Amino acid sequence: MSSLxxxxxxxxxGFDPERLERIQSHFDAYVADRRLAGWLATVSRGGELVWxxxxxxxxxxxxxxxxxxxxxxxxxxxxxxxxxGVMMLYxxxxxDLNDDAGRWIEALREPRVYVGGKPAAPxxxxxxxxxxxxxxxxxxxxxxxxxxxxxxxxxxxRAKGYDFGFAKGAxxxxxxxxxxxxxxxxxxxxxWNYSVATDVLGRLIELWSGQSLDEFFRxxxxxxxxxxxxxxxxxxxxxDRLAQLYVPIQGDSFPFEELxxxxxxxxxxxxxxxxxxxxxxxxQRFMSMLLGQGELDGVRxxxxxxxxxxxxxxxxxxxxxxxFATGSFSEVDYAGVGFGLGFSVVTDRRKNKSLxxxxxxxxxxxxxxxxxxxxxxxxxxxxxxxxLPSGTYPIRRDLQQLVYxxxxx
Numbered sequence: 241m242s243s244l245x246x247x248x249x250x251x252x253x254g255f256d257p258e259r260l261e262r263i264q265s266h267f268d269a270y271v272a273d274r275r276l277a278g279w280l281a282t283v284s285r286g287g288e289l290v291w292x293x294x295x296x297x298x299x300x301x302x303x304x305x306x307x308x309x310x311x312x313x314x315x316x317x318x319x320x321x322x323x324x325g326v327m328m329l330y331x332x333x334x335x336d337l338n339d340d341a342g343r344w345i346e347a348l349r350e351p352r353v354y355v356g357g358k359p360a361a362p363x364x365x366x367x368x369x370x371x372x373x374x375x376x377x378x379x380x381x382x383x384x385x386x387x388x389x390x391x392x393x394x395x396x397x398r399a400k401g402y403d404f405g406f407a408k409g410a411x412x413x414x415x416x417x418x419x420x421x422x423x424x425x426x427x428x429x430x431x432w433n434y435s436v437a438t439d440v441l442g443r444l445i446e447l448w449s450g451q452s453l454d455e456f457f458r459x460x461x462x463x464x465x466x467x468x469x470x471x472x473x474x475x476x477x478x479x480d481r482l483a484q485l486y487v488p489i490q491g492d493s494f495p496f497e498e499l500x501x502x503x504x505x506x507x508x509x510x511x512x513x514x515x516x517x518x519x520x521x522x523x524q525r526f527m528s529m530l531l532g533q534g535e536l537d538g539v540r541x542x543x544x545x546x547x548x549x550x551x552x553x554x555x556x557x558x559x560x561x562x563x564f565a566t567g568s569f570s571e572v573d574y575a576g577v578g579f580g581l582g583f584s585v586v587t588d589r590r591k592n593k594s595l596x597x598x599x600x601x602x603x604x605x606x607x608x609x610x611x612x613x614x615x616x617x618x619x620x621x622x623x624x625x626x627x628l629p630s631g632t633y634p635i636r637r638d639l640q641q642l643v644y645x646x647x648x649x
Contacts, residue, residue, distance in 0.1 A: 244282060244292045244308045244521055253285040254649030263642045264293040271296035274492045275633055276608075277484065278306040279625040280520050283643055286618050287528055292520070298483040298626075301495060311474050311482045312624045313503050314523065315514040315605035316571055319438045321461055321526065322512040323377055323582025326441050327546050328460060334448040337377075337581075340370035344447050345440065347420035353382065354423035359395035364423045371428045373444070376437040377581040378554045382424025383435035390567065396422045402436075405502075406509045412453070415509060416443045425566065432555060432565040432579060442512025453510040464539045465529055467522040472510050474503050474517050482517070483626045485607060493627060514606065520624050523611060527620035530613045551601040551613075553578030553585050560587055571604035571630060573637070594637065595644035610636045617647060 250257045263281060270276040278296030282289060297303065298310045330337065342349035348371050352364035367382075375381040386397035387404045400418045401407025407418065419436050426433070442453050449456050454472055462470050474482045485500035486493040503517050529536040533544030555564045555578045562574040572584040576592030579585065583601040586592055602612030608627040613620050623639055 244289060244524075246289055246292065248288045248290060250290045250646075253288060253290050255283075255285070255290055255646050256648045257291075259646035259648070260291045261293075262646070263291070263639070264295065266638060266642055267293070268295045270633070270635075275488070276625050276627055277486050277493055278310075279623070280306050280308075280310065280312075281624070281639065282520050282524055282620075282622045284524065284528065284531075284620045287531060289524070298481075300484070302484075304480070306483070307481070308521065309469070309481055309519055310624070311469060311478060311517050311519055312609060312626060313483075313485065313605070313607050314516050314518045314609050314624075315607055317518075317523065317603060317605040317609055317611060318512065318514050318516040320530075320582050320603055321457065321516070322438050322441055322445070323550065324530075324541060325445050325456060325461060326373075326377065327542050327550060327581065329445065329448045331542060331546060335373055335444075337372070337374040339373050341373055341376060341381075341440070341444070342370055344444055345416060345420055347417045351382070351420070351428070352423050353427055354391075354393050354425060357392070359392045359399060362392065362396065362423050367424060368427050369429070371424070373441075374554065374581065375428050376441050376444075377550075378432070378579055379435055379437055380429050380432050380555070381435065381437045381440075382426050382428050382431075382433070383419060383437045383440065384425050384433055385435055388434075391425055393423055393425050397436075404499075406511075408508075410509065412439070412443050412446070412509050416440050429556070432561060434571075436513060438513035438582075439511060442510065445512070453512060457510075461541065464541065465522075465525045465536060467518065467525050470516055470518040470522045472515050472517075473506050476504075479504055485626045485628060487628050488632045496628060499628070520622055523622050523624075524620070527611055527613055527622060531615070531618070531620050550581040551583055551585055551599070551615075552580055553587050554580050558587065560591065562591075571610070572602075594640050596640050604630055604636060606630050608632065608635055610639070612640075617644075619643070 277300040280294040283291040294306045351367040357363035386402040388394045534542040576588035578587040586600045597616040600614040604610035608630045611622045
């Protein structure tokens with residue numbers, strides 16, 4: 241059972257309890273006017289759960305309330321787990337962050353960069369340098385997503401069958417070949433573009449570890465952390481706990497049942513960039529491990545120094561996404577936010593116009609889920625709902641305001 245039990249008084253951890261309740265009333269208003277069907281949030285400090293709130297329905301049409309053990313599609317909140325898995329293998333000496341990914345991915349051995357032309361007949365030039373492993377971790381490789389709809393290369397991905405999902409009949413190796421044999425958007429390392437790079441890393445995990453991605457996740461990350469409700473699909477005996485997926489239409493929200501069903505059976509491909517379902521309890525375990533510098537309850541996944549490296553800004557010249565990104569979709573604000581090895585990182589809270597301290601890192605998911613880890617204030621925060629796409633409403637910035645205004649120590 242994924243229960244969320246508060247075992248400390250919020251005031252003993254520097255929070256004003258009445259101010260914390262502003263989170264509840266704020267997001268209950270989202271439910272009341274049907275922008276969200278339901279939601280759940282967690283706030284912890286010093287590794288202790290300080291506050292949790294929830295409201296509305298996991299399935300509004302069936303009148304099923306959000307519970308502590310509700311299972312959510314976390315989509316791109318899979319990426320940080322994949323990135324940690326990559327760095328676990330880095331610590332074993334399987335590769336160097338400067339290594340050319342073409343050592344293992346044949347289609348990246350002689351990458352070409354788009355410079356013009358139509359998707360059916362692109363004009364390309366040879367890449368000036370290799371796509372390195374750290375480029376994949378930091379989304380600076382030049383790969384993209386078919387669902388961006390902002391660049392001719394996005395259309396090339398879609399023509400190969402990759403829009404929001406995978407091409408019919410493809411396995412992970414085939415998908416990686418299809419992406420990596422397409423032109424890059426830019427010279428590796430020269431820009432930032434949110435992309436399938438984390439799925440490519442999933443394939444590299446398989447090649448480096450000799451295990452399938454699901455076996456690696458289960459054996460090396462999920463079971464050691466006690467994340468027993470997290471996986472690549474929701475098994476039949478847990479279907480009643482799985483939240484419905486919603487889309488916004490004219491300020492209301494409606495079920496997207498066709499896409500929602502994808503989480504109820506084993507997937508065609510284990511998506512390292514967006515495949516997991518999880519609970520607030522399980523993801524809290526992952527966040528606590530990050531806050532604990534790679535260790536939780538005596539289980540260490542990576543060293544603290546590795547976490548520090550992953551959560552520093554790796555964009556050249558310490559620039560932020562506002563300066564360096566291509567303008568593609570992202571799970572965070574651009575201003576005052578950089579990117580590390582698998583996480584966004586707040587670099588300038590004044591430029592970001594938020595209360596979130598520099599050094600705070602996290603990410604979000606396509607169905608409006610989000611999390612962050614704040615080493616300065618010793619905080620982790622998680623938010624779970626199922627509204628696709630993310631960014632429909634300013635949920636994450638709302639939550640940041642409401643969490644930090646409640647800190648009064």
